Amino acid sequence: MVDAPLDVLLIGGGLANGLIAWRLRQTRPELRILLVERGxxxxxxxxxxxxxxxxxxxxxxxxxxxxxxxxxxxxVRFPAHRRRLSTPCYSISADRFHQVLQPALGDAVLLGAIVDEVSATGARINGAWQPAGLVIDGRGHAASPHMRYAWQKFVGREVLLRQPHGQALPVIMDATVSQDDGYRFVYTLPLDERRILVEDTYYSGAPALDEAALRRRIDDYIAARGWQVERVEREESGVLPIALSGDIERFWRDKPAQLACSGLRAGLFHATTGYSLPFAVRLADEIAALPALSEAGDCIRARSVAQWRGQLFMRLLNRMLFFASAPAQRYRLLQRFYGLPQARIERFYAARLTWADKLRILSGKPPVPLGAAFMAMANIERGTSSKPS
Incomplete structure (x- = not known):
């Protein structure tokens, strides 16, 4: 522990805080920072x-x-069509994340830490109070009564196969599988000729995750592909929020006074995919460029509010997905979406849709009943008592 006040104290060593710490070390090495992680x-x-x-x-x-x-x-693979897109894609593993950041940050990392108290002026870490000019809480998603979510939940297994899998590109959605617990698809990342990550993923109204059942379904999928597993090398699981509606101002008013947050805890994620990496990268750049770190809390809140308002259309689409169609038929919305031009799909994932994109996505005959679609679109943005199924 550092006895003197730090310039920056980051609580939680996940994606967002890790990128902030690394970017600050790259651009402002004179700062005294500490990245604290319980794992x-x-x-x-x-x-x-x-x-x-x-x-x-x-x-x-x-x-x-x-x-x-x-x-x-x-x-992508759907019952009605398959498509290959030429959009380059990238993957960061937790192993690589740690292998790069740990030596780059050196003694600015504290692992295996117990954090009992966090405020805007410091945190109690392993029983001792550590003051700091800027504290950023990045300990993951926190529930809020002012937000309504559905969930993307998954179990992934990285397996080493006995023979090459023969898959050259990621299949980010294979929705030809049985549709259970909402919209279901399998996501596969080929890591080398014999290693592949297989994730069983669900867009569901409930966050409960039956990991044993998903492992069995992953085994069934692997067998159906004709692959034979030599060994399971690692496993991961997650439950990501999918935003439906809410009040972003009240969301922030409920947080501890002046305490800055990052990542999912700040609501900085793609409303439909739940992914947070692009938002974390943009935030790290913005904080590193601030003339005064005392402005970071206001900067993060302003970015969070702006992105929430900017993703109103995404939340409308989410409500259509969860309220306008039966769970077993939700794949039809994604099947239709993946018939759009590639550039439009790219702007959707980057959360940079134009007005023309939005009109085109909603135009034509939707693959859901029109009455249900209009009701979902009219659903009150600040939330109702109804829950997604």
């Missing part, structure tokens, strides 16, 4: 993926050392 490694046990249009060339450049895998495109 034994930074980044936990996750895989983060993103697409080339999500980031600027400069952001790609500084993030590059963290990238474990790159592909020149990806595939």
């Amino acid at each position: 034994a490694t930074l980044g936990g046990n996750h895989t983060w993926s993103y697409y080339h249009p999500d980031l600027t060339p400069a952001q790609h450049a500084w993030l590059a050392p963290l990238v474990a895998h790159r592909w020149p495109g990806y595939e």
Whole structure:
């Protein structure tokens, strides 16, 4: 522990805080920072993926050392069609995240830490109070009575196969599987010729995750592909919020006074995919460029409010997905979406849709009953008593 006040204290060594710490070390090495993580490694046990249009060339450049895998495109598979897109995509593993950040940050990392109290002026870490000029709480999603969510939940298994799998590109959605517990798809990332990550994923109204059942379904999927597993090398799971509606001002008013947050805890994620990496990269750049770190709390809140308001259309689409169609038929909305031009799909994932994009996505005959679609679209943005199924 550092006895004197720090310039920056980051609570939680996940994606957002890790990127902030690393970017500050790259651009402002004179700052005294500490990144605190309760686990034994930074980044936990996750895989983060993103697409080339999500980031600027400069952001790609500084993030590059963290990238474990790159592909020149990806595939999607639905009952009515299959498609290959030429959008480059990337993956960051938790192992690579830790291997790069730990030596880069050195003694600015504290692992295995117990944090009992966090405020805007410091935190109690391993029983001792550590003051800091800026504290950023990045300990993951926190429930709020002012937000209504559905959930993207998954179990993933990285397996080593006995023979090459023969899959050159990621398949980010294979929705040809049986539709259970909402919209279901399998996500596969080929890591080398015999290693592949297989994730069973659900867009569901409930966050409960039956990991044993999903493991069995992953085994069934692998068998159906004709693959034979030599061994399971690792496993990951997660439950990500999918925003339906809410009140962003009240969301922030309920947080401890003046305490800055990051990542999911700040509501900085894609409303439909639940992914947070592009938002974390943009936030790290913005904080590193601030003339005074005392402005960071206001900067983060302003970014959070702006992105929430900017994703109103995404939340409308989410309500259509969860309220306008039966769970077993939800795949039809994504099946139709993946018939759109590639550039439009890229702007959707980057959360940079134009008005023309929005009109085109809603135009034509929707693959859901029109009455239900209009009711979902009219659903009150600040939330109702109804719950997604």
